[in-house]
Amino acid sequence: MRKIAALGILMAGSILSASAFAEDIKPAVAYDLGGKFDKSFNEAAYTGAEQFKKESGIDYQDFEIQNDSQREQALRRFARNGMSPVVAIGFSYENALAKVAAEFPDTKFAIVDAVVDAPNVRSVVFKEHEGSYLVGTLAALASSSGKVGFVGGMDIPLIRKFACGYKQGALAAKEGAEVFENMTGTTGAAWNDPVKGGELAKSQFDRGADVIYHAAGGTGIGVLQAAADAGKLGIGVDSNQNGLHPGSVLTSMLKRVDVAVATAFGDAKDDKWTSGVYVLGLKEGGVDWALDDNNKALVTEEMKAAVEKAKSDIISGKVEVHDYMADQNCPF
Amino acid sequence: MFDMLILILDSTVRLSTPLLLACLAGLYSERSGVFDIGLEGKMLGAAFAAGAVAALAGSAWAGLAAGIAASIALALLHGFASITHRGNQIVSGVAINFLAIGLTALLGQAWFQQGGQTPRLPQEARFTDITWPFADSLRDVPVIGGLYSELFSGHNLLVYVAFLSVPLTWWVLYRTRFGLRLRAVGENPAAVDTAGISVTWLRYRAVICTGILCGVAGAYLSTAQSAGFIKDMTAGRGFIALAALIFAKWRPVPAMFACLLFGFLDALAIRLQGQPLPVIGQVPVQVFQALPYILTVVLLAGFIGRAVPPKAGGVAYVKERT
Numbered sequence: 038m039r040k041i042a043a044l045g046i047l048m049a050g051s052i053l054s055a056s057a058f059a060e061d062i063k064p065a066v067a068y069d070l071g072g073k074f075d076k077s078f079n080e081a082a083y084t085g086a087e088q089f090k091k092e093s094g095i096d097y098q099d100f101e102i103q104n105d106s107q108r109e110q111a112l113r114r115f116a117r118n119g120m121s122p123v124v125a126i127g128f129s130y131e132n133a134l135a136k137v138a139a140e141f142p143d144t145k146f147a148i149v150d151a152v153v154d155a156p157n158v159r160s161v162v163f164k165e166h167e168g169s170y171l172v173g174t175l176a177a178l179a180s181s182s183g184k185v186g187f188v189g190g191m192d193i194p195l196i197r198k199f200a201c202g203y204k205q206g207a208l209a210a211k212e213g214a215e216v217f218e219n220m221t222g223t224t225g226a227a228w229n230d231p232v233k234g235g236e237l238a239k240s241q242f243d244r245g246a247d248v249i250y251h252a253a254g255g256t257g258i259g260v261l262q263a264a265a266d267a268g269k270l271g272i273g274v275d276s277n278q279n280g281l282h283p284g285s286v287l288t289s290m291l292k293r294v295d296v297a298v299a300t301a302f303g304d305a306k307d308d309k310w311t312s313g314v315y316v317l318g319l320k321e322g323g324v325d326w327a328l329d330d331n332n333k334a335l336v337t338e339e340m341k342a343a344v345e346k347a348k349s350d351i352i353s354g355k356v357e358v359h360d361y362m363a364d365q366n367c368p369f
Numbered sequence: 370m371f372d373m374l375i376l377i378l379d380s381t382v383r384l385s386t387p388l389l390l391a392c393l394a395g396l397y398s399e400r401s402g403v404f405d406i407g408l409e410g411k412m413l414g415a416a417f418a419a420g421a422v423a424a425l426a427g428s429a430w431a432g433l434a435a436g437i438a439a440s441i442a443l444a445l446l447h448g449f450a451s452i453t454h455r456g457n458q459i460v461s462g463v464a465i466n467f468l469a470i471g472l473t474a475l476l477g478q479a480w481f482q483q484g485g486q487t488p489r490l491p492q493e494a495r496f497t498d499i500t501w502p503f504a505d506s507l508r509d510v511p512v513i514g515g516l517y518s519e520l521f522s523g524h525n526l527l528v529y530v531a532f533l534s535v536p537l538t539w540w541v542l543y544r545t546r547f548g549l550r551l552r553a554v555g556e557n558p559a560a561v562d563t564a565g566i567s568v569t570w571l572r573y574r575a576v577i578c579t580g581i582l583c584g585v586a587g588a589y590l591s592t593a594q595s596a597g598f599i600k601d602m603t604a605g606r607g608f609i610a611l612a613a614l615i616f617a618k619w620r621p622v623p624a625m626f627a628c629l630l631f632g633f634l635d636a637l638a639i640r641l642q643g644q645p646l647p648v649i650g651q652v653p654v655q656v657f658q659a660l661p662y663i664l665t666v667v668l669l670a671g672f673i674g675r676a677v678p679p680k681a682g683g684v685a686y687v688k689e690r691t
Contacts, residue, residue, distance in 0.1 A: 072485070075484075232590070232594055236383070236384070240376070258599075262489075262595065
């Protein structure tokens with residue numbers, strides 16, 4: 038009974054807040070452990086926030102946590118200072134946000150990569166497996182040895198989801214392709230260990246791989262560096278990383294965290310804020326592959342045609358990409 | 370199988386180099402009676418200085434020089450606190466670790482605005498791999514070819530520097546007058562003082578040696594193994610080096626083997642991850658990641674025997690006055 042009453046109050050609060058903060062918003066963003074400039078996941082969020090700032094002229098606050106215990110503090114401090122909306126980047130904020138969102142029902146929160154079921158929280162999740170399928174297709178077609186690699190950051194279902202989609206894409210493009218999978222570690226430090234990332238990449242190259250896809254945040258910098266040093270190909274993730282080593286990065290799996298952040302800020306500003314769960318896939322433009330001047334020479338017409346076909350097949354529903362997180366299993 | 374072993378050993382060499390340099394660095398300082406748990410901080414400071422200067426000057430050598438200078442500065446700070454002012458050596462070491470963590474992130478952000486990283490280094494500003502003569506033509510010779518072209522050839526300069534430091538350290542420590550006095554001052558500073566040799570100056574020289582070697586270790590991390598400094602990139606290597614030093618009972622050659630062992634376990638964990646083992650089959654990743662720590666405990670508990678530190682270690686020398 039008390040729970041229901043509390044929920045009612047929460048809901049009333051969130052309706053009130055929609056009108057109270059519509060005019061003058063004070064947006065904030067809290068990054069995950071990789072740090073604002075990881076050239077990948079968190080940097081995408083930063084890009085989105087910067088874009089909003091440029092377009093609307095509204096400044097925002099941000100915070101880079103140094104350890105896990107700061108998550109709750111950071112969110113609570115933002116909420117207490119009247120910041121809204123507060124966007125938390127990364128699945129690790131799930132528990133902290135669930136707690137803080139209940140304490141500050143008037144504040145709008147958003148979280149990327151996790152679902153928090155509260156009336157004042159917008160949860161944005163991506164269909165990373167669909168984007169990974171596309172780069173898997175490209176990797177298999179670009180590989181001459183028929184062996185491709187994957188280096189993940191922390192060993193969690195979300196990253197397994199990347200790996201599984203990648204594997205499915207590679208196998209679909211080339212029958213009998215071999216996919217090596219490695220995870221960097223089991224703690225948050227796995228997002229920020231480029232030396233280990235480089236060693237993992239080297240070990241996969243030694244086993245015959247010639248294209249490696251990373252989903253490892255800052256660790257991936259080491260993976261791409263190792264690929265460039267060895268004269269092999271790397272595939273970037275989250276942000277467009279083609280420019281990091283022009284000519285050595287085959288493509289990047291774009292995850293539009295920047296759009297998610299900019300939209301969250303923009304919706305709050307324009308009084309169009311909605312809570313709930315948003316699932317962004319290929320169809321919604323939430324994930325994609327990157328083609329620009331830096332990798333134009335690496336992607337042949339044939340590869341381009343194959344990946345565009347895969348893309349339209351996924352959007353139309355003809356090809357279904359397996360979601361690891363649906364059953365915690367990769368059938369490939 | 371043999372090829373795989375060679376590749377693991379190759380990776381071992383790369384991974385144990387920073388450990389070895391830091392371990393030898395600690396050896397100089399601790400043998401002179403100055404405990405140094407600030408190896409981690411000195412390495413981090415050096416990695417940052419090397420990464421920053423190499424990026425600005427576009428030269429790996431300038432980076433190396435800056436790394437050594439930064440590390441010596443931190444070592445002298447430790448010396449000033451614990452030798453001149455007879456402060457607690459452990460506290461001073463911890464302070465240096467904290468100082469380095471904070472200062473590198475702060476300066477990195479202020480200078481480069483990339484969240485504490487330094488800009489990525491171009492190939493010219495890094496220590497690149499050196500291929501030995503005939504490495505390519507000998508590659509196909511069985512056994513020796515693989516050993517020569519993979520294991521010995523194809524590392525960067527600092528790797529060779531690290532392994533050459535081992536005989537050099539042994540020679541300095543056991544065959545020179547400086548080494549004799551250094552060992553003596555760690556065991557019985559009063560006797561050295563009686564002989565008319567300055568304990569303070571001797572210990573300062575020891576911490577400067579520590580600074581130089583830590584500087585090379587840091588430069589290796591940011592300008593050879595990776596391309597640029599990343600926040601907290603030492604990742605506890607300074608402490609592992611310290612453990613290796615205790616393993617080795619403060620002797621240079623065993624120190625090398627201890628560091629190689631740690632490097633080997635690390636390399637093994639990386640290589641074997643996700644690969645099925647004969648007989649046992651697929652093993653969870655976590656087993657390999659825990660392996661180095663389990664082995665450390667086992668070895669420390671039963672196999673190396675008593676590790677006796679230098680007698681005067683940790684004690685500031687006070688000259689008697691009557």
